[in-house]
Amino acid sequence: MRTDQTPALSHRLRGIPPTVFTEMSALAVRTGAINLGQGFPDVDGPASVVERAVQALRSGENQYAPGIGRPELRAAIAAHQQRHYGIELDPDTEVVVTTGCTEAIAAAVLGLVDPGDEIIVLEPYYDSYVAMIQMAGGVRRPVTLRRPDYRLDADELRAAVTDRTRFVLVNSPHNPTGTVLDQSELQAIADLAIEHDLVVITDEVYEHLTFDGLRHVPLATLPGMRERTLTLSSVGKSFSFTGWKVGWATGPAHLVGAVLSAKQWMSFTSAGPLQSAVAHALDAEDAWPGALATDLQGRRDLLCSGLADAGLSVRVPQGTYFALTDITELGWPDARTFCLALPERAGVVAIPAQAFYDDQDEGRQLVRWAFCKEPSVIEDGLRRLREADLRG
Ligand code: GLN
Numbered sequence: 594m595r596t597d598q599t600p601a602l603s604h605r606l607r608g609i610p611p612t613v614f615t616e617m618s619a620l621a622v623r624t625g626a627i628n629l630g631q632g633f634p635d636v637d638g639p640a641s642v643v644e645r646a647v648q649a650l651r652s653g654e655n656q657y658a659p660g661i662g663r664p665e666l667r668a669a670i671a672a673h674q675q676r677h678y679g680i681e682l683d684p685d686t687e688v689v690v691t692t693g694c695t696e697a698i699a700a701a702v703l704g705l706v707d708p709g710d711e712i713i714v715l716e717p718y719y720d721s722y723v724a725m726i727q728m729a730g731g732v733r734r735p736v737t738l739r740r741p742d743y744r745l746d747a748d749e750l751r752a753a754v755t756d757r758t759r760f761v762l763v764n765s766p767h768n769p770t771g772t773v774l775d776q777s778e779l780q781a782i783a784d785l786a787i788e789h790d791l792v793v794i795t796d797e798v799y800e801h802l803t804f805d806g807l808r809h810v811p812l813a814t815l816p817g818m819r820e821r822t823l824t825l826s827s828v829g830k831s832f833s834f835t836g837w838k839v840g841w842a843t844g845p846a847h848l849v850g851a852v853l854s855a856k857q858w859m860s861f862t863s864a865g866p867l868q869s870a871v872a873h874a875l876d877a878e879d880a881w882p883g884a885l886a887t888d889l890q891g892r893r894d895l896l897c898s899g900l901a902d903a904g905l906s907v908r909v910p911q912g913t914y915f916a917l918t919d920i921t922e923l924g925w926p927d928a929r930t931f932c933l934a935l936p937e938r939a940g941v942v943a944i945p946a947q948a949f950y951d952d953q954d955e956g957r958q959l960v961r962w963a964f965c966k967e968p969s970v971i972e973d974g975l976r977r978l979r980e981a982d983l984r985g
């Protein structure tokens with residue numbers, strides 16, 4: 594019998610802290626601070642897509658969608674991969690719709706990872722990777738993207754392989770560093786995967802949000818990689834509908850099938866009317882994410898120059914919604930203490946990137962700031978930071 598002294602939590606979940614995004618957004622609401630923490634835009638995506646969702650709700654698309662996803666959305670996802678990357682997919686066997694990329698990650702890990710399997714992850718890592726790997730009984734092997742440039746070191750990557758390694762979980766464009774893996778880094782992952790017969794799971798939710806003319810290259814497009822790569826993405830970041838929770842997994846049928854096998858016991862199927870609307874977004878609003886990226890680049894520059902003016906040493910990101918700062922010089926014990934004090938000091942919330950590291954010597958002093966907000970909100974936040982005493 595469980596009592597208050599033995600929390601009602603399975604061993605599977607013990608020791609995994611609550612997600613830092615929820616904690617920090619709650620802190621922002623509680624204190625009325627400007628939320629430059631959790632990555633969600635404050636302006637919605639294209640009106641035509643919202644309109645399509647309304648139509649779907651009004652025209653009887655309100656019962657279960659097929660578990661694998663509505664056919665028009667699977668066709669639109671396949672067409673998107675073909676148009677942008679030249680990847681050919683069979684929409685009936687090589688595409689599955691999920692409840693956001695978070696469910697795609699969960700279903701991929703639960704559907705593929707056996708207890709004791711080792712999974713190489715890029716560090717800093719997204720918090721749900723760690724939670725899902727633990728729930729599956731897998732073992733994470735972090736490979737650190739090291740300061741100050743946050744690039745992937747091919748030797749460190751190689752050194753992480755053991756005879757139990759079965760997967761590499763990659764995220765590019767990378768949250769929270771803003772690194773977009775370049776050709777040689779991608780090739781290093783591909784070479785390793787081929788040499789050791791590893792499956793690569795790639796989280797590409799920021800695929801369209803790259804800056805300065807850089808382009809995202811999916812790992813699945815490298816020679817020999819299509820058959821061993823499971824590619825994950827979603828509508829949330831590309832089209833500013835983070836609350837819709839519509840994502841997908843694409844790749845060879847045996848990997849997509851494993852995702853579907855797990856997904857059917859999790860959510861069974863994802864929100865039907867939104868799937869029609871997302872199909873419309875991919876088919877009819879193809880230019881929208883690129884325009885968003887151009888606009889976001891300006892907001893990135895605004896945030897980064899403002900952070901520098903406020904005395905925060907910033908790494909200018911190549912993609913995503915986020916910029917990382919190293920606060921070592923401010924004299925705080927760690928980023929978490931700084932972030933918990935920040936609402937009172939400055940009326941701003943940010944994310945302690947420390948939460949995404951095993952290697953605390955690398956991550957202890959790193960703070961993540963979101964620039965997917967209106968310029969006036971970013972300016973207000975920066976003014977507050979400039980006027981505050983940020984020293985520990
Ligand atoms: N991906 C978003 C971020 O990094 C948040 C998603 C979430 O809260 N799970 O801020």
